[in-house]
Amino acid sequence: xxxxxxxPASRKKEYAMTHHSAEHRSQAMNDCILACQQCEATxxxxxxxxxxxxxxxxxxxxxxxxxxxxxxxxTCARTMLRGAEVHTVVCNACAEVCRQCAASCERMGDxxxxxxxxxxxxxxxxxxxxx
Amino acid sequence: xxxxxxxPASRKKEYAMTHHSAEHRSQAMNDCILACQQCEATxxxxxxxxxxxxxxxxxxxxxxxxxxxxxxxxTCARTMLRGAEVHTVVCNACAEVCRQCAASCERMGDxxxxxxxxxxxxxxxxxxxxx
Amino acid sequence: xxxxxxxPASRKKEYAMTHHSAEHRSQAMNDCILACQQCEATxxxxxxxxxxxxxxxxxxxxxxxxxxxxxxxxTCARTMLRGAEVHTVVCNACAEVCRQCAASCERMGDxxxxxxxxxxxxxxxxxxxxx
Amino acid sequence: xxxxxxxPASRKKEYAMTHHSAEHRSQAMNDCILACQQCEATxxxxxxxxxxxxxxxxxxxxxxxxxxxxxxxxTCARTMLRGAEVHTVVCNACAEVCRQCAASCERMGDxxxxxxxxxxxxxxxxxxxxx
Numbered sequence: 001x002x003x004x005x006x007x008p009a010s011r012k013k014e015y016a017m018t019h020h021s022a023e024h025r026s027q028a029m030n031d032c033i034l035a036c037q038q039c040e041a042t043x044x045x046x047x048x049x050x051x052x053x054x055x056x057x058x059x060x061x062x063x064x065x066x067x068x069x070x071x072x073x074x075t076c077a078r079t080m081l082r083g084a085e086v087h088t089v090v091c092n093a094c095a096e097v098c099r100q101c102a103a104s105c106e107r108m109g110d111x112x113x114x115x116x117x118x119x120x121x122x123x124x125x126x127x128x129x130x131x
Numbered sequence: 132x133x134x135x136x137x138x139p140a141s142r143k144k145e146y147a148m149t150h151h152s153a154e155h156r157s158q159a160m161n162d163c164i165l166a167c168q169q170c171e172a173t174x175x176x177x178x179x180x181x182x183x184x185x186x187x188x189x190x191x192x193x194x195x196x197x198x199x200x201x202x203x204x205x206t207c208a209r210t211m212l213r214g215a216e217v218h219t220v221v222c223n224a225c226a227e228v229c230r231q232c233a234a235s236c237e238r239m240g241d242x243x244x245x246x247x248x249x250x251x252x253x254x255x256x257x258x259x260x261x262x
Numbered sequence: 263x264x265x266x267x268x269x270p271a272s273r274k275k276e277y278a279m280t281h282h283s284a285e286h287r288s289q290a291m292n293d294c295i296l297a298c299q300q301c302e303a304t305x306x307x308x309x310x311x312x313x314x315x316x317x318x319x320x321x322x323x324x325x326x327x328x329x330x331x332x333x334x335x336x337t338c339a340r341t342m343l344r345g346a347e348v349h350t351v352v353c354n355a356c357a358e359v360c361r362q363c364a365a366s367c368e369r370m371g372d373x374x375x376x377x378x379x380x381x382x383x384x385x386x387x388x389x390x391x392x393x
Numbered sequence: 394x395x396x397x398x399x400x401p402a403s404r405k406k407e408y409a410m411t412h413h414s415a416e417h418r419s420q421a422m423n424d425c426i427l428a429c430q431q432c433e434a435t436x437x438x439x440x441x442x443x444x445x446x447x448x449x450x451x452x453x454x455x456x457x458x459x460x461x462x463x464x465x466x467x468t469c470a471r472t473m474l475r476g477a478e479v480h481t482v483v484c485n486a487c488a489e490v491c492r493q494c495a496a497s498c499e500r501m502g503d504x505x506x507x508x509x510x511x512x513x514x515x516x517x518x519x520x521x522x523x524x
Contacts, residue, residue: 021442033434037430037434040471041426041430041470041474044471044475045474045476047475048322048475048476051322058313058316060310061216063313063325064213064215064310064313065215065216067213067215067329068213068215069217070471071209071210072206074467074471075203075205075206077434078433078467079202079203081434081441082195082198082199082440082441083438083441084196086196086200086227089231090203090224092224093221093223093224096217096220100220152307152308152310152311153307164303168299168303171340172299172339175340176283177283178460179343179344179345179457180283182451182453182456182457183453189444189451191441191445194444194456195441195444198440198460201340205336208303209302209332209336212303212307212310213309213310214307326476326477327478329475329477330472330475330477333468333472334468334483337465337467340461341461341464344457344460344461345457346460347458348458348461348462348490349461351489351493352465352486355482355483355485358479358482359479359483362479
């Protein structure tokens with residue numbers, strides 16, 4: 001449990017320390033890039049998990065929403081890594097898609113894997129909304 | 132064999148006629164998917180052209196904006212092709228990025244290649260705004 | 263105005279006629295870009311269809327393979343549109359992924375939507391192998 | 394310097410400890426996913442840096458190769474995160490693109506930012522070749 005909480009913060013710190021580019025970005029943007037990367041990865045892993053579980057886990061709208069969420073998170077992280085000023089537009093959209101994806105995961109009840117995905121989406125939505 | 136060699140024009144026609152999925156989407160959405168695909172392709176080609184020209188064509192902010200535009204257009208088309216209801220959110224963001232990219236191209240003056248990119252961006256912005 | 267409303271078929275024709283970049287690429291490469299774009303689109307649509315059908319259509323390995331196929335087709339088309347010389351490497355990989363995806367579709371029997379996906383994959387595999 | 398060496402290993406460990414999906418993948422695959430994510434991010438940042446520097450840094454072939462490298466690294470990480478068995482095909486292609494991108498960076502001489510990109514590409518090439 002502790003490990004789960006510790007990881008984003010400590011990973012981000014290393015990132016900020018070693019990357020020249022990261023030093024030239026705000027802490028909020030470095031946090032947001034990491035949140036997008038983690039949300040994309042978690043959605044892709046959770047799609048795989050949900051397809052294997054079947055039943056309501058494999059509901060087409062749920063799988064499709066997680067897929068769309070992974071794609072916009074990817075584009076959002078890339079836009080910031082490119083240093084594009086238009087990132088705020090993409091972040092706004094990403095925040096809303098992540099919110100909808102989190103809500104879809106949360107409707108699925110008490111499954112640890114799906115909850116992990118909801119948490120990644122909530123974290124990404126918050127980080128994107130702060131940009 | 133003949134069909135396979137057929138021109139892009141005739142293939143596109145088949146595409147429109149044979150796609151079960153396309154028939155279940157509105158004409159506006161099919162137009163928007165095509166506009167996104169063409170805008171992405173045109174931006175990627177124009178980046179290549181502008182890097183080769185150098186000078187103001189290779190202005191970092193201009194190249195970066197076209198790159199970000201290609202990425203969001205890609206994600207936008209994919210979101211509609213997936214049948215994701217959240218596509219409206221992505222279309223809104225895509226419309227705004229395309230508008231900014233078109234404006235950046237239009238500031239570049241009377242270059243046919245860059246004007247073609249501006250037109251693709253304007254077309255995509257309109258199609259996305261109509262979703 | 264009329265031109266803007268024109269059908270996908272006529273737009274595709276314009277596309278082939280007006281692109282400076284397209285004129286500087288071989289016909290084989292233009293065909294390959296189109297094949298990749300169509301294969302990506304068809305895979306994304308077929309994922310949506312198969313999830314809705316459920317049962318063997320929604321087999322996790324099948325959905326996952328179509329998803330991976332859509333991604334590599336996307337990257338492959340982009341690499342050629344960028345004018346990157348390294349495209350041959352990506353085309354080789356894309357051809358093999360498309361072959362595996364076609365085979366997975368073909369194992370699914372006599373479903374018109376899935377057959378359409380198999381055909382798009384076979385076409386893309388051939389076009390990529392020719393690069 | 395130490396921090397730079399330490400980061401991938403410790404990040405990967407956290408990743409492996411907290412992710413259910415990561416626990417079901419080999420250590421080599423978790424390493425490879427991280428290497429692809431870092432190589433993609435570094436290429437995107439270095440494109441931005443090189444465009445700003447101009448001159449030989451903004452050589453069209455170099456920018457294009459880094460762009461293509463970022464795209465295949467992205468697809469490669471996604472393919473593994475999806476759990477797709479076809480990942481070996483994508484990893485092979487990614488290894489070769491990364492090798493070529495590293496070589497292009499190394500030809501650029503003694504620039505710390507470009508060297509960082511070369512290192513990320515070499516690391517990703519090795520990790521992908523081991524899959």
